[in-house]
Amino acid sequence: MRKSLTIGMTAASLGALIALTGLAPAQAADPVAKLSVFHGVPGLTVDVYVNDKLTLDNFKPGDLAGPLDLPAGTYKVAITASDAADASKPAIGPVDLPLVAGMDYTAVAHLDAAGKPTATLFTNDIGKLEAGQGRLTVRHVAAAPAVDVLANGAAAITNLVNPKESVLNLPAGTISAAVAATGTTAPVIGPADVNVAEGTNTIVYAWGSLADKNLALGVQTIAGLHSNPGSIPAGEAGLVATNKPADTTGLWLGAFAAMLLALGAAAVVGLRRSAAAARR
Amino acid sequence: MRATVGAIGMLAVALVLLSGCSGAQVPPASAPTAVTTPAPASVLPPPRPAPEVTVPTVSATLSANQAPAPLPPVRIRVETLGIDMAVEAVGQTAEKVMELPKNPAVAAWYRFGPSPASPAGATVIAAHVDSLVYDIGPFARLASATAGTRVVLTLSDGSERGYSVTGLQSILKPDVPWDSVFDRSGASRLTLVTCGGEFDYEAKRYLSNVIVSADPLP
Numbered sequence: 001m002r003k004s005l006t007i008g009m010t011a012a013s014l015g016a017l018i019a020l021t022g023l024a025p026a027q028a029a030d031p032v033a034k035l036s037v038f039h040g041v042p043g044l045t046v047d048v049y050v051n052d053k054l055t056l057d058n059f060k061p062g063d064l065a066g067p068l069d070l071p072a073g074t075y076k077v078a079i080t081a082s083d084a085a086d087a088s089k090p091a092i093g094p095v096d097l098p099l100v101a102g103m104d105y106t107a108v109a110h111l112d113a114a115g116k117p118t119a120t121l122f123t124n125d126i127g128k129l130e131a132g133q134g135r136l137t138v139r140h141v142a143a144a145p146a147v148d149v150l151a152n153g154a155a156a157i158t159n160l161v162n163p164k165e166s167v168l169n170l171p172a173g174t175i176s177a178a179v180a181a182t183g184t185t186a187p188v189i190g191p192a193d194v195n196v197a198e199g200t201n202t203i204v205y206a207w208g209s210l211a212d213k214n215l216a217l218g219v220q221t222i223a224g225l226h227s228n229p230g231s232i233p234a235g236e237a238g239l240v241a242t243n244k245p246a247d248t249t250g251l252w253l254g255a256f257a258a259m260l261l262a263l264g265a266a267a268v269v270g271l272r273r274s275a276a277a278a279r280r
Numbered sequence: 281m282r283a284t285v286g287a288i289g290m291l292a293v294a295l296v297l298l299s300g301c302s303g304a305q306v307p308p309a310s311a312p313t314a315v316t317t318p319a320p321a322s323v324l325p326p327p328r329p330a331p332e333v334t335v336p337t338v339s340a341t342l343s344a345n346q347a348p349a350p351l352p353p354v355r356i357r358v359e360t361l362g363i364d365m366a367v368e369a370v371g372q373t374a375e376k377v378m379e380l381p382k383n384p385a386v387a388a389w390y391r392f393g394p395s396p397a398s399p400a401g402a403t404v405i406a407a408h409v410d411s412l413v414y415d416i417g418p419f420a421r422l423a424s425a426t427a428g429t430r431v432v433l434t435l436s437d438g439s440e441r442g443y444s445v446t447g448l449q450s451i452l453k454p455d456v457p458w459d460s461v462f463d464r465s466g467a468s469r470l471t472l473v474t475c476g477g478e479f480d481y482e483a484k485r486y487l488s489n490v491i492v493s494a495d496p497l498p
């Protein structure tokens with residue numbers, strides 16, 4: 001956060017210079033916060049009110065909304081039954097969500113470990129990734145005890161509890177992901193193929209209820225975290241150069257210049273030698 | 281020095297003219313109308329709340345919400361320029377240099393960026409223009425591409441995609457907008473890159489990149 005603030009201030013102080021030279025700033029600080037909303041409460045279609053204004057109408061379980069660009073600030077979010085006339089009788093909340101400019105968030109309506117509806121605000125990691133890397137975020141928002149996440153059959157994340165998350169940077173590629181009770185390898189969800197795409201934060205939600213046998217995976221992706229190559233050196237011989245010596249005159253002139261240089265060098269060496277000889 | 285003073289003077293005049301114009305164009309009557317318009321809207325409450333903004337909403341199921349697997353190009357042909365090359369999938373070095381095969385007769389696709397299967401962004405294919413060992417490569421002839429030149433890619437699944445050249449640029453290397461070249465957003469398109477322009481015989485490098493843009497054929 002401090003970093004993006006610094007970038008913002010630098011951009012502001014350089015503003016005049018940039019305007020004069022007509023250069024676009026390489027990376028301006030984003031003045032807004034991004035907010036997505038994931039609905040992970042089974043069997044309950046809802047309306048979502050932000051600051052008492054209806055924002056999501058008939059929002060269904062397993063759906064993902066957004067991202068919304070919002071000015072930084074604190075937002076009051078209330079989740080009601082889908083037939084409510086206003087936000088006065090929320091089923092979840094109201095909760096206050098403090099959103100900071102330049103950050104990316106997902107508000108999740110979900111069950112707590114005991115099966116009671118609640119809401120959690122997660123901050124999404126949008127830090128740049130090395131070329132070839134993808135980011136996998138796993139969030140436990142299900143009515144279930146602690147779990148392990150298995151990637152290609154091996155435990156990649158252990159003892160994850162509701163409503164916590166775990167974040168890994170991995171070589172990009174598709175993994176076979178499964179969720180099991182912690183310390184075990186028998187899947188309660190999956191296995192399912194998850195594409196941990198390059199330059200992307202792939203966020204997987206384990207949601208639903210173990211007791212009601214409706215555990216499921218939801219996925220949200222945030223792309224654009226990649227690092228591009230900064231050059232393509234694609235030639236080394238000058239065989240198609242536009243400044244290639246075009247005719248023999250040039251070659252002869254070049255040869256003549258080289259000869260002059262050689263003569264000059266020889267003369268200097270000669271002088272030094274004679275000077276050295278004189279000193280002796 | 282005199283030129284600078286002159287430029288500042290002209291700028292000042294332009295600013296005065298601009299502010300003068302905008303001041304004159306605002307009719308005094310517009311202020312009261314702006315105040316009165318929102319009043320009736322706030323008096324009438326909507327019978328049933330409706331969202332003020334439409335928020336894009338998707339199903340978060342695994343199958344519906346993942347990036348598609350890439351479809352690597354394995355061969356590139358430009359018949360009118362006599363180009364027919366194998367394409368390898370490459371990454372970049374720790375110094376952020378795109379890794380090209382030494383042989384200029386083999387092209388390279390930047391495998392971490394878009395592929396022809398991607399719904400958006402530029403598929404980037406590059407090749408050396410020449411080599412001290414292998415002589416001049418086929419991409420040297422990209423400099424002769426014109427609008428409408430047809431490019432055909434063969435993909436790893438055996439299918440083919442046709443493209444039509446829309447533009448050719450030679451840009452001095454320090455000025456190449458690499459984030460635009462490797463853009464992952466915007467229309468799905470093909471970008472071919474090699475070297476060209478003048479050669480620095482001391483550093484053994486070309487001073488420019490030759491960049492060809494092409495759009496997919498329907």
